Amino acid sequence: MKSVNQEAVEQDPQQLHEDLHDIWGNPKGLKALTIVNHTTLGLRFMITGMVFFLIGGILAMLVRTQLAMPDQDFMSPEI
Numbered sequence: 001m002k003s004v005n006q007e008a009v010e011q012d013p014q015q016l017h018e019d020l021h022d023i024w025g026n027p028k029g030l031k032a033l034t035i036v037n038h039t040t041l042g043l044r045f046m047i048t049g050m051v052f053f054l055i056g057g058i059l060a061m062l063v064r065t066q067l068a069m070p071d072q073d074f075m076s077p078e079i
Helices: 004-010 013-024 029-034 038-067
Strands: none
8 A cells, every 4th residue: 555655756747836836826717805915915016006196197197187277178077
């Protein structure tokens, strides 16, 4: 009877790598939103922060453009 360690040594290294990736790799598609890996989660937070920073910057530039000269009304109050 073979032990677990002997089976792992005798297995093809490429197949072993694929098996480990299937078990420990990040899921694809919508399941990727369930990842709790700290690296992936940190990247997600950084990307989200940058997106909101850019949206806020664009809105700030629109407000500054409207306030640059009197009676500018290219932007409605509903924005």
